[in-house]
Amino acid sequence: MVGLLTQLPLIAQAGDFVRPPGEGPTSCVGENNTVCIGWALDNIDRWVTPTLEHLLLVSASVAAGFAIAFGLALLSHGRRWLEPTFIGATGVIYTIPSIALFLILLPITGRGTVTAVIALTLYNLQIIYRNIVTGLGNVPEASRDAGRGMGMTEQQLLWRVALPLAVPEIIAGLRIATVSTVAIATLAIFAGAGGLGDVIYTQGLQNDVFKTAIVVGSLIAIAMAVCFDALYVAGQRVISPWRKVRAI
Amino acid sequence: MEGTRPTEGAGEAVSVEFRDATKRYPGAAAPAVDGLTLDVPAGEICVLVGPSGCGKTTAMRMANRMIEITSGDVLIGGSSVRERRPAELRREIGYVIQQVGLFPHRTIAQNIATVPALVGWDRERARARARELLALIGLDPDMADRYPSQLSGGQQQRVGVARALAANPGVMLMDEPFGAVDPINRERLQNEFLRLQAEIRKTVVFVTHDIDEAIKMGDRIAIMRQGGHLAQYATPAELLMDPADGFVEDFVGADRALKRLSLMRVSDVDLWQAPLAHVGQSTAEVRAKLDGAEVPYALVVDGERRPLGWLSDRNLAGATVPQSPDHSPDPKVEREDVLRDALSDLLQAETRYAPVVDAEGRIAGVLSVEIVSEFLTSDDARVEEHPAAERPLG
Numbered sequence: 265m266v267g268l269l270t271q272l273p274l275i276a277q278a279g280d281f282v283r284p285p286g287e288g289p290t291s292c293v294g295e296n297n298t299v300c301i302g303w304a305l306d307n308i309d310r311w312v313t314p315t316l317e318h319l320l321l322v323s324a325s326v327a328a329g330f331a332i333a334f335g336l337a338l339l340s341h342g343r344r345w346l347e348p349t350f351i352g353a354t355g356v357i358y359t360i361p362s363i364a365l366f367l368i369l370l371p372i373t374g375r376g377t378v379t380a381v382i383a384l385t386l387y388n389l390q391i392i393y394r395n396i397v398t399g400l401g402n403v404p405e406a407s408r409d410a411g412r413g414m415g416m417t418e419q420q421l422l423w424r425v426a427l428p429l430a431v432p433e434i435i436a437g438l439r440i441a442t443v444s445t446v447a448i449a450t451l452a453i454f455a456g457a458g459g460l461g462d463v464i465y466t467q468g469l470q471n472d473v474f475k476t477a478i479v480v481g482s483l484i485a486i487a488m489a490v491c492f493d494a495l496y497v498a499g500q501r502v503i504s505p506w507r508k509v510r511a512i
Numbered sequence: 513m514e515g516t517r518p519t520e521g522a523g524e525a526v527s528v529e530f531r532d533a534t535k536r537y538p539g540a541a542a543p544a545v546d547g548l549t550l551d552v553p554a555g556e557i558c559v560l561v562g563p564s565g566c567g568k569t570t571a572m573r574m575a576n577r578m579i580e581i582t583s584g585d586v587l588i589g590g591s592s593v594r595e596r597r598p599a600e601l602r603r604e605i606g607y608v609i610q611q612v613g614l615f616p617h618r619t620i621a622q623n624i625a626t627v628p629a630l631v632g633w634d635r636e637r638a639r640a641r642a643r644e645l646l647a648l649i650g651l652d653p654d655m656a657d658r659y660p661s662q663l664s665g666g667q668q669q670r671v672g673v674a675r676a677l678a679a680n681p682g683v684m685l686m687d688e689p690f691g692a693v694d695p696i697n698r699e700r701l702q703n704e705f706l707r708l709q710a711e712i713r714k715t716v717v718f719v720t721h722d723i724d725e726a727i728k729m730g731d732r733i734a735i736m737r738q739g740g741h742l743a744q745y746a747t748p749a750e751l752l753m754d755p756a757d758g759f760v761e762d763f764v765g766a767d768r769a770l771k772r773l774s775l776m777r778v779s780d781v782d783l784w785q786a787p788l789a790h791v792g793q794s795t796a797e798v799r800a801k802l803d804g805a806e807v808p809y810a811l812v813v814d815g816e817r818r819p820l821g822w823l824s825d826r827n828l829a830g831a832t833v834p835q836s837p838d839h840s841p842d843p844k845v846e847r848e849d850v851l852r853d854a855l856s857d858l859l860q861a862e863t864r865y866a867p868v869v870d871a872e873g874r875i876a877g878v879l880s881v882e883i884v885s886e887f888l889t890s891d892d893a894r895v896e897e898h899p900a901a902e903r904p905l906g
Contacts, residue, residue, distance in 0.1 A: 404616070405611075407613045409609060409611075410672075410675075411613070411626075413576060413578055414607050414627050415630055417599050429615075506617045506618075
């Protein structure tokens with residue numbers, strides 16, 4: 265157990281971090297308890313790599329989560345008995361505390377991005393799967409009957425009718441999953457994967473509280489979540505034009 | 513009957529034959545459809561009608577295998593539907609349901625082109641066909657790019673019919689297609705469909721619970737009763753004249769005599785003749801003609817034989833026939849009017865006689881309440897030729 269704990273980045277990396285220098289055009293950074301925006305802007309390079317890492321973690325785990333949840337949804341489509349099984353299984357995973365899940369995975373997959381992405385992907389399954397399944401159930405009974413009656417096979421009904429009609433629910437699921445992943449991915453630092461957790465925990469909490477880093481890391485995370493959300497909304501407008509159209 | 517299987521785009525109407533078709537659900541005490549045998553000749557509308565639970569929809573859905581046949585068969589164009597792959601079979605059969613079931617995420621044109629897309633028409637051809645059908649059903653072709661939610665219920669129902677016609681099927685199945693629209697729109701849709709059918713001549717199996725709709729739409733009507741039994745299969749006129757049994761008699765309603773009137777036009781009955789008078793003619797001449805005439809009133813007509821009015825006793829007391837007689841010629845009815853409407857006009861005007869005019873407004877005879885009541889009690893009303901009505905087997 266002790267061996268495991270020493271793998272925690274906080275402990276493992278203790279001492280790696282050098283306090284930001286107090287010089288430069290703005291020197292309010294000397295006081296850790298104030299938020300020093302000027303310094304944060306002057307040192308913009310500090311945030312770029314963690315932000316890109318974070319983007320990668322979120323994109324990769326949401327994409328992988330979607331791919332797996334989509335596969336599960338196709339598998340359980342038309343096999344109703346599988347649905348509670350999948351919802352139950354993904355639900356159990358969802359309840360595992362994230363740091364615990366990282367610790368469980370560390371000995372198996374090692375430190376780094378892969379471990380973090382696996383954990384984050386597992387967390388996404390529940391939300392995305394549930395939404396895909398709900399969305400697939402959206403087809404009006406009359407449309408389903410008309411589709412069959414006109415000679416659509418079950419596969420054609422699924423791909424040409426059910427899935428397009430499920431797009432709004434699927435995107436709603438992706439939005440929730442993405443926003444929560446942006447938040448949870450700040451803990452990926454405990455799997456040694458970097459990201460904004462590097463800013464918030466390593467720079468912000470090392471030795472002493474460094475408020476500027478905590479606030480900057482959080483602001484970037486919030487901005488990232490908002491941008492992702494806007495992308496989804498725009499995407500849905502393009503994919504599901506029928507949804508925004510109102511009856512005259 | 514041999515071998516004219518409907519092929520893609522061929523569109524030629526073919527017969528539909530139910531051969532002892534039976535549907536029995538596992539665990540159900542009685543079959544839903546019990547040994548249904550009836551022939552629908554190519555190009556005719558056969559209405560399946562009956563109370564709810566009589567199996568009419570089940571029977572219809574056996575024809576495109578939306579419901580699997582337990583025993584017996586349905587032949588389309590002479591070949592068994594049981595030998596066809598269901599999806600392929602269905603693409604050759606138009607399908608219209610009460611709730612329409614348009615795809616909300618597809619434009620009107622895409623909805624109409626559903627079956628063409630399934631059978632592999634290219635985009636251009638499917639789109640051109642959608643526009644052609646929009647025009648055929650009386651919708652603005654500019655609606656092609658709208659979504660179903662932007663259309664009224666009646667418009668959606670028309671699109672549903674257009675979608676069923678898209679790949680030019682020989683047979684159409686229509687399950688209460690106008691059941692969900694308001695009465696005024698329903699009547700309009702019925703009339704439009706009849707006009708369309710006169711043009712396209714599909715073989716139609718039409719399900720309704722409304723006997724008036726059945727009488728209006730059907731070339732033949734199959735009345736079904738609880739337990740999936742066929743009670744009577746006959747033309748509307750025959751059904752109203754000779755109900756096979758008490759059930760049919762009850763189902764067609766106590767007013768079946770009146771319903772028969774809606775199947776007839778004024779030109780179908782023998783009209784009476786009124787003595788005709790011309791403006792300026794001597795009344796003595798007219799009075800002479802009135803002796804023993806079928807209609808005891810003289811009708812003044814103009815040079816084109818168009819009715820001007822009825823002469824009153826006061827008019828007849830004068831020397832010559834006046835320009836404007838005391839009694840207006842109204843109500844006038846047209847030869848092509850439905851007899852029921854013409855009778856209604858007569859009763860509403862509280863008059864016994866109405867001049868009947870042709871399309872040019874020229875006098876063709878006189879319709880009276882007596883003519884109608886005699887017609888209803890005479891054998892003339894019986895419509896000749898009708899193939900043997902199939903009676904229930906058990």
